[in-house]
Amino acid sequence: MTYRISPQVIALLKQELARCNNNTAALARKIGINPSYIFKYINGTVKSVQAGTWLKLCRYFPELDERPMLFRGNTGPVTGTLRQVPVISSASAAEACRHYYLPIAEYALDHPEQMVSFSLGQAGDFAIQVTGDSMAPSYPEGTILLVRPNVRLANGDPVVAILANGEVVFKIFVEGKTKITLASVSGDDGRTYQFAKTDSRAVWALYKVIQSMRDEAAINEAMKSQGVAQSWEKFALE
Structure with missing residues (x-):
């Protein structure tokens, strides 16, 4: 089954490409597709994509996914459903970013150090062991x-x-007007990183944390109650 590259897809790609400082390789890494196809989609050279590529586009641009919310990947898990995902160490993840072309999930599948099950796991996810x-x-x-x-x-x-x-850190992502901030979870500005939105070399990769061995929702609520979770909001104005 194929899916049409609509004007909406082209507009979204143009917008994201501008955010990536017109760096097609950077945008392709984020979406998980071949960088040579970015301009082909935008210029209309390629007018449709296979289902696998379309799913990657929908994961990155949720507004493209017209399926009922029940079937979308960002809904809550079905009770009792677990997905096995490959695990690599944080050191291996950094090494893969340095020496291998992403998508990193494919590297993890080819070089798993173990397999673990998560209730919120989706196709394309992987796990990092600290x-x-x-x-x-x-x-x-x-x-x-x-x-x-x-x-x-x-x-x-x-x-x-x-x-x-090559350092691997856990931070809170904040996109301001001109800067990207990786804020310290504890609110300690000394452990916070900032860089210009146009600087594509400051960070090799950013992966959203979905689940861990702990209850993330409970931790977030605890941080909010202590005023820690709100400490990053000031960076959104920079």
């Missing part, structure tokens, strides 16, 4: 995080970031 103390105290060494690549991030989303120096 090595070292770079994500402490939020996630101590050994914690396994279900992460989702190739999705647009919203302000306040928890992310695993792989920095240009």
